[in-house]
Amino acid sequence: MTSYRLPNRGRVDHARPVKFTVDGKSYQGLAGDTLASALLANGVHLMGRSFKYHRPRGVVSAGSDEPNALFGTRRGPGRFEPNTRATLQELRAGLEATSQNRWPSLAFDMGAINDNLGSLFSAGFYYKTFMWPRAFWDRVYEPVIRNAAGLGVSPTEHDADTYASRFAHTDVLIVGSGPAGLAAALAAGRAGASVMLVDENAEPGGTLLSEPSVVIDGKPAWDWLAQALAELAGLPNVTVMTRTTAIGYYHQNLVGLCQRLTDHLDTPPEGAPRERMWKVRAKEVVLAQGALEKPLVFDGNDRPGVILAGAAQTYLHRYGVKVGDRPAIVTAHDSAWYAAFDLAEAGAKPAVIVDVRASVDPALTDRARALGIETLTGRTVTGTSGRLRVKSLRVNRMENGKAGAPRDVACDAVLMCGGWTPCLHLFSHTQGKLAWNEAAQCYLPGTKTEAVQIAGAGRGLWGIAAALEDGAKAGALAAKDAGSEAEAPAFTVSADRIGSGVTLRELPTDRDPGKAKAFIDFQNDVTAKDIRLAVREGMRSIEHVKRYTTNGMATDQGKMSNVNGLMIAADALGKAPPQVGLTTFRPPYSPTTFGAFAGYHKDATFEVTRKTPIDPWAEANGAVFEPVALWRRAWYFPKPGEDMHAAVSRECRGARASVGIFDASTLGKIEVVGPDAVTFMERMYTNPWAKLGVGRCRYGLLLGEDGFIRDDGVIGRLAEDRFHVTTTTGGAARVLNMMEDYLQTEWPDLQVWLTSTTEQWATIALQGPNARLLLAPFVPDVDLSAEAFPHMAVIETTVAGFPARLFRVSFTGELGFEINVPARHGRALWETLFEAGKAYDITPYGTEAMHVMRAEKGYIIVGQDTDGTLTPDDANLNWAIGKAKPDFVGKRSLTRPDMVAKGRKQLVGLLTDDPKVVLEEGAQIVADPSQPRPMTMLGHVTSSYWSDALGRSIAMAVVVDGRDRDGETLHVPMPDGSIPAKVVKGTVFLDPENSRLSA
Amino acid sequence: MLLIHCPYCDETLPELEFAYAGEAHIARPADPSKLSDEEWRDFLFIRTNPKGVHFERWRHINGCGRFFNAVRETVGDKFLSTYEAGEPRPDVATLTGEAK
Numbered sequence A: 001m002t003s004y005r006l007p008n009r010g011r012v013d014h015a016r017p018v019k020f021t022v023d024g025k026s027y028q029g030l031a032g033d034t035l036a037s038a039l040l041a042n043g044v045h046l047m048g049r050s051f052k053y054h055r056p057r058g059v060v061s062a063g064s065d066e067p068n069a070l071f072g073t074r075r076g077p078g079r080f081e082p083n084t085r086a087t088l089q090e091l092r093a094g095l096e097a098t099s100q101n102r103w104p105s106l107a108f109d110m111g112a113i114n115d116n117l118g119s120l121f122s123a124g125f126y127y128k129t130f131m132w133p134r135a136f137w138d139r140v141y142e143p144v145i146r147n148a149a150g151l152g153v154s155p156t157e158h159d160a161d162t163y164a165s166r167f168a169h170t171d172v173l174i175v176g177s178g179p180a181g182l183a184a185a186l187a188a189g190r191a192g193a194s195v196m197l198v199d200e201n202a203e204p205g206g207t208l209l210s211e212p213s214v215v216i217d218g219k220p221a222w223d224w225l226a227q228a229l230a231e232l233a234g235l236p237n238v239t240v241m242t243r244t245t246a247i248g249y250y251h252q253n254l255v256g257l258c259q260r261l262t263d264h265l266d267t268p269p270e271g272a273p274r275e276r277m278w279k280v281r282a283k284e285v286v287l288a289q290g291a292l293e294k295p296l297v298f299d300g301n302d303r304p305g306v307i308l309a310g311a312a313q314t315y316l317h318r319y320g321v322k323v324g325d326r327p328a329i330v331t332a333h334d335s336a337w338y339a340a341f342d343l344a345e346a347g348a349k350p351a352v353i354v355d356v357r358a359s360v361d362p363a364l365t366d367r368a369r370a371l372g373i374e375t376l377t378g379r380t381v382t383g384t385s386g387r388l389r390v391k392s393l394r395v396n397r398m399e400n401g402k403a404g405a406p407r408d409v410a411c412d413a414v415l416m417c418g419g420w421t422p423c424l425h426l427f428s429h430t431q432g433k434l435a436w437n438e439a440a441q442c443y444l445p446g447t448k449t450e451a452v453q454i455a456g457a458g459r460g461l462w463g464i465a466a467a468l469e470d471g472a473k474a475g476a477l478a479a480k481d482a483g484s485e486a487e488a489p490a491f492t493v494s495a496d497r498i499g500s501g502v503t504l505r506e507l508p509t510d511r512d513p514g515k516a517k518a519f520i521d522f523q524n525d526v527t528a529k530d531i532r533l534a535v536r537e538g539m540r541s542i543e544h545v546k547r548y549t550t551n552g553m554a555t556d557q558g559k560m561s562n563v564n565g566l567m568i569a570a571d572a573l574g575k576a577p578p579q580v581g582l583t584t585f586r587p588p589y590s591p592t593t594f595g596a597f598a599g600y601h602k603d604a605t606f607e608v609t610r611k612t613p614i615d616p617w618a619e620a621n622g623a624v625f626e627p628v629a630l631w632r633r634a635w636y637f638p639k640p641g642e643d644m645h646a647a648v649s650r651e652c653r654g655a656r657a658s659v660g661i662f663d664a665s666t667l668g669k670i671e672v673v674g675p676d677a678v679t680f681m682e683r684m685y686t687n688p689w690a691k692l693g694v695g696r697c698r699y700g701l702l703l704g705e706d707g708f709i710r711d712d713g714v715i716g717r718l719a720e721d722r723f724h725v726t727t728t729t730g731g732a733a734r735v736l737n738m739m740e741d742y743l744q745t746e747w748p749d750l751q752v753w754l755t756s757t758t759e760q761w762a763t764i765a766l767q768g769p770n771a772r773l774l775l776a777p778f779v780p781d782v783d784l785s786a787e788a789f790p791h792m793a794v795i796e797t798t799v800a801g802f803p804a805r806l807f808r809v810s811f812t813g814e815l816g817f818e819i820n821v822p823a824r825h826g827r828a829l830w831e832t833l834f835e836a837g838k839a840y841d842i843t844p845y846g847t848e849a850m851h852v853m854r855a856e857k858g859y860i861i862v863g864q865d866t867d868g869t870l871t872p873d874d875a876n877l878n879w880a881i882g883k884a885k886p887d888f889v890g891k892r893s894l895t896r897p898d899m900v901a902k903g904r905k906q907l908v909g910l911l912t913d914d915p916k917v918v919l920e921e922g923a924q925i926v927a928d929p930s931q932p933r934p935m936t937m938l939g940h941v942t943s944s945y946w947s948d949a950l951g952r953s954i955a956m957a958v959v960v961d962g963r964d965r966d967g968e969t970l971h972v973p974m975p976d977g978s979i980p981a982k983v984v985k986g987t988v989f990l991d992p993e994n995s996r997l998s999a
Numbered sequence B: 001m002l003l004i005h006c007p008y009c010d011e012t013l014p015e016l017e018f019a020y021a022g023e024a025h026i027a028r029p030a031d032p033s034k035l036s037d038e039e040w041r042d043f044l045f046i047r048t049n050p051k052g053v054h055f056e057r058w059r060h061i062n063g064c065g066r067f068f069n070a071v072r073e074t075v076g077d078k079f080l081s082t083y084e085a086g087e088p089r090p091d092v093a094t095l096t097g098e099a100k
Ligand SMILES: [Zn+2]
Pocket: B006, B007, B008, B009, B010, B060, B063, B064, B065, B066
């Protein structure tokens, strides 16, 4: 294959060849290449297929704005990335790339049939087809869309890479290391300000890398660049980061940076993170991101070999690659002329320079003539030919504003330039206003919302001298605003190649414009006629045009297409561009890996796992765990050969027959202390507390101010001014927050202190008829008899020698105790009780058995049997309300009309006709399962278990007017048939007399 | 991520340390039983939800734990001021620089 590499040119290392493969075929590039430049050096322009029409596509740019040259890249198992931009991916030894959106091969793709079905895929096609007859959708559209949809393929393996993240603070953050960014860094760095200079490319320098002939301060551009970088490297207050993309600009000068660390390395160091996400808080930000070149819009402007002129110039100077031997140039801007001159001087033979402008600077035409290049001004181009590579360009005269006679020009590449767009994506992230500049025909930065300077081409300045001067000023200003005395350095520049151009719509054509495939958005396959169709079909806002056509909605966010789309939409609407406006840019600036966002938050460190002091014992004894809020709790303790059902039934039997031991340490605990503690409790909870004696407990119910149940738990009064409040496991933080809110903001006069003690206490429950016999020997100071220490008693004492708060409470319906000891003694006490309990055949049980036993007793779990819409009455908890209290949180709401109306869902028991059938929690309940769909739902199952004690299934449910339906049979429709079940008004299935727990 | 000034700590700290706590200056009525259903409904549910300057509560939940008030401009999402719970609303014109 012919090499398009130019010896001794570019910044690649000609002495270091690098081998790589594309679709299994071997190629050779050079160290310093990108995948794109290496392929171009091998004469390969065809680098992808388009998204919708599967048209063959070549690389168009040399940067992150690339819409076409997207590959899957792979480095061993778990290291596959789709949609890697060939223009950013540096060549590394053994790089495996695969082309996308094609079958069976890139050169011959069946999907290209979509290209001939173009009329089916016109603007708004997604919206229109959904409205068509369903049969047509199933048979025609869906298969076609499935075939066409999606860029690349998602990775299927677990990502084997790691990702890092870091915070940084700096005086001045400069985005972009072209001449403006470098000058800003020199100005701010010399002033002593802390500076971060970041650039998404592998090498700093920006435009200077593509303009080596410019002379700065008497030195060739690249020598000056080396000197500037050396100076910056010598400043300890300056950090220069390459391969670092500023992806988002957030409030108060927080900028997200994604730094690529290993993708360019032949062999990454073991354990090295692939990328690092930086969150940088800068006092001042300087945006020096330059400008993005626009394509010209004409039929066939997407043929492989058609490339932006500035990109061709970059491939030539930076990589020593000519994009063709006989390129044709089509331009609306002076800059492309220089690209043509540079290519001619490097040995290419430009076929023609076509300028759509009627008059051009004579210096340009003179220079072209001297180089032997034909020039045509005031023309239009109306087509290209060539299947997988452009072969000719169709050029027409303009006569009276219309395209005249055509002429074909043979070529092997087309360099196009439709002018330049200031790159203001990051500025837009800050809600900075863009202002249309009529003279420059582009948007420039307007009103700012952050401490930011925009420098250089970003605000429409053209040329190296202007960029240096503006960057230096911006850098000095930023340093000054950040608190350093700074001066803007001056630079002398010669051989600068300044220029100007015009902004256009689609170029005039002599052919049927309805048949032209003149692309605006290459990645989403949006053409000029799609935009005009959208306007004809009634889209008026640019945001609607964008969504209707998908213009600018691809992964490049319209970096190339936005302004061309706007110009055409404005023309179609008969309005000036600023009256139409620009769509909003949103972070990230360019596609960013999920890994970089996740950083360290994956696998075991995805979120914290809270463990109780007894957790290691549970693990050693074979517990199966379940997550509850952030806790991991022992779910059940299977013995060899037991499944969950068998283990849970055995655990329930063990507790009810003798004694069970349960780790309740996750219960939320709040210490409420102070002279006004009882007043505070009276106001917060529904229950009366004033008359609760010291040493006694009470079930507490907490409502929101809206009257709905928020939390519950047993509360013990340890002293006149001290309550031990327990909450649900998941509700502890919420309850404390709510208590603090009322205490701090509604009743700041109350003398009360609230302390979270959840993790200070280990809580062990002993439940079962033998609980007292087991416990008594360890509690020498307390008479545990039913008379002396009855149900709902609490005392501070010692248990097995440890200081303890001993509660006589039951969440199982059995005689029970809950022993709180300081967390550090939890495991020792557990093991002591477990050893002694062996005499009673003690059974450790998990949360599932706990759930079953509490359901047998009809005790609710807030958050399972309630969902934030249940009142105390709905949940049969009216008994827990202190009716004599003048006020408590939520009281007023309980008499609101909606809260007392008929038709509320009420908590009831549900017993299946077939006692062996266990209902599914969450299942819906209906009165008549044969009614037409959609059925009228009466409620749903909230809790459902197999009860070993009762020898049948039990369930709780919330049902409309449930208590009035006592004895009624309702139905639970399931995929394999409807299950009949009878409503029971009470939810207490076991021992309604409470004889067991009072024993 | 916003930076928020805690008036109790007198420190400007990342938003991660704070939790939003609804609209400010809505005091719980001293005796809710005196309120009509409509008045109680308004207290519970009706909020100003302005496009512009909003008085709201925040809690320095991962810090000192105190609830405080803030003035935030909801279009640009910018804090104009923060102040202690119980203090009166600051003058918006002064904060936005519109006062003469
Ligand atoms: Zn604070």
